[in-house]
Amino acid sequence: MKRRVRQSVAATLLAGGCMLAFAGLETSAVERQYSYFSIHYPDALATSASGINARGDIVGSYVGKDGVSHGFVLRDGVFATIDVPDAAGTDARGISPSGDIVGGYWRPGEPPANIHGYLLRRDGTLEYIDYPGQTNTIPQRLLPDGTILGCYHGSDTMMSMFGMWMRGPDVGAIEQDGSMNNGATPDLSVIAGLFTDMMEPAPRAPWGYVIENGVFTRFRVPGSNLTAVWDVAPNGALVGVYRIGTRTRGFLLENGQYTSIDYPQATVTRAFGINAGGDIVGAYVKDGVARGYLAAHTGRSLR
Numbered sequence: 527m528k529r530r531v532r533q534s535v536a537a538t539l540l541a542g543g544c545m546l547a548f549a550g551l552e553t554s555a556v557e558r559q560y561s562y563f564s565i566h567y568p569d570a571l572a573t574s575a576s577g578i579n580a581r582g583d584i585v586g587s588y589v590g591k592d593g594v595s596h597g598f599v600l601r602d603g604v605f606a607t608i609d610v611p612d613a614a615g616t617d618a619r620g621i622s623p624s625g626d627i628v629g630g631y632w633r634p635g636e637p638p639a640n641i642h643g644y645l646l647r648r649d650g651t652l653e654y655i656d657y658p659g660q661t662n663t664i665p666q667r668l669l670p671d672g673t674i675l676g677c678y679h680g681s682d683t684m685m686s687m688f689g690m691w692m693r694g695p696d697v698g699a700i701e702q703d704g705s706m707n708n709g710a711t712p713d714l715s716v717i718a719g720l721f722t723d724m725m726e727p728a729p730r731a732p733w734g735y736v737i738e739n740g741v742f743t744r745f746r747v748p749g750s751n752l753t754a755v756w757d758v759a760p761n762g763a764l765v766g767v768y769r770i771g772t773r774t775r776g777f778l779l780e781n782g783q784y785t786s787i788d789y790p791q792a793t794v795t796r797a798f799g800i801n802a803g804g805d806i807v808g809a810y811v812k813d814g815v816a817r818g819y820l821a822a823h824t825g826r827s828l829r
Contacts, residue, residue, distance in 0.1 A: 560806070562789055565818035567598055567605055575600075575807035575818030577620040577667070577757070577799040584799075584807055585618035585627055586818050597629050610644055610652070619676075620667040620799075624648060628655070628665035628674055643676065657690055658697060665692075666708045666719075667757065673714070677706040689719050702742055705735065709758035715739075716762045720754035734766055747777055747784060756798045765797040765806055776808050789819050797821075 567573045567588035575586035584600040585608075597608030597618030610616045610631035618629040625648035630641040643655030643665040657663045657678040666676035673693040680686035689707035690699040700707070704722035717737040721744050722730050733744040734755040746753040747768040755766040763780035765787070776787030776797025787797045789810035797808040806821040 560787075560821040560823065563820045563822065564789075565600065565807070565820060567596075572816040573818045574809035574816065575798065575820065576618065578801045578805055578807045578820070579621045579623050579625070580802040581623070581625075582801070582805070583621055583625060584818075584820065585621045585629070586807070586809075587617040587629075597627075599627060601625075608646060616644075618646075619665065622668040622672075623670050626668055628668045628676075630664050639679075643674075645674070655692065657692065657699075663690075664706070666706065667710065669710060669714075670712050673710075675707040675710055675717070675719075677719075687722075689717075691717075700737065700742065702735075708756050709764075711758055711762055712760055716758055718755040718758050718764055720756075720766075731769075734764070736764070747779075753777075756796075757800050759800045759804065760802045763800060763804070765800045765808075767796045776806070778806065787821055789821075795819075 565573060565575050565584065570588035570590055573586065573588040575584050577585045585598065587595055587597055589595055595615035595617055597616045599606050599608060599618065608616055608618050608627065613631040614634045616629065616631045618627050620628045627646045628643065630643055632641055641662050641664050643663040645653040645655055655663055655665050655674065660678035661680050663678050664676045665674045668674055673691055675691055677687050678690050687704055687706060688699040689702065689705040690697065691707060702721060704724050706719045707717055708719040710717040719735055720732040721735045722732050731752040732754045733746055734753040735742055735744045750768040750770050752769040753766065755764050757765050763778060765776065765778050768775060768777050774794045774796065776795045778785040778787060787795055787806060787808065789795045792810035792812045794811040795808065797806050799807045804823060807818065809816055809818050
């Protein structure tokens with residue numbers, strides 16, 4: 527399916543751009559060698575890695591022994607916890623090349639669907655991120671120029687969820703309900719995310735999508751019954767999650783070729799973030815325990 531996004535957004539965000547020919551998703555499998563490194567916050571019940579910048583700084587979330595979700599940043603092999611003051615829980619989703627971080631938090635007493643955004647700058651300054659006039663805002667990525675990508679939604683979540691962008695006082699959204707902008711190239715020529723078609727019969731499963739030159743195109747990894755794009759590298763490569771049958775894996779889609787991302791001996795693998803060097807982060811489940819991982823090109827290491 528192709529759909530044009532709102533013209534004002536297309537003109538602002540999608541001027542120019544490269545064509546990656548996703549409409550037909552004519553892909554072929556390739557082999558790519560990665561070295562896998564497990565990421566587990568000390569004493570956590572579960573850990574997930576969500577974003578990585580070119581320097582190799584990694585952000586994500588963990589569930590502590592208190593049962594509460596906390597964000598984290600991993601720099602030079604050292605973890606630091608991220609907690610929005612007075613929040614009932616916090617996560618960290620994206621990190622810019624300069625080290626600024628975006629994520630979500632939820633307030634005590636609110637419904638589970640309610641999520642609010644924040645921007646944590648490298649100098650420790652905390653800013654609250656709210657899309658104007660909306661109940662909930664989820665910042666997902668932070669681009670080099672300060673553009674924030676993500677979504678907003680109301681209490682019904684999917685029916686009122688729209689992929690959005692924010693850059694200072696300038697904001698916009700795509701006219702596609704059930705969408706979430708999860709990544710883009712630095713020049714915004716390619717934007718990608720996940721989309722749930724509310725017109726499909728239940729149970730519904732997400733589609734991946736790309737927006738190129740103002741055109742919204744949804745797709746699924748061939749043979750899959752679920753596809754979600756979670757990040758975009760500067761060269762336009764996509765990473766995300768797909769499911770065939772009941773098996774969930776991560777994927778890389780680059781130059782019309784896809785590669786499965788499978789943490790060794792894991793029952794579930796998800797790919798959530800990619801950096802300019804092609805390193806991928808995500809989460810896996812092994813022996814019933816959820817942990818994060820880094821999939822680095824062979825020869826590189828977890829700093």
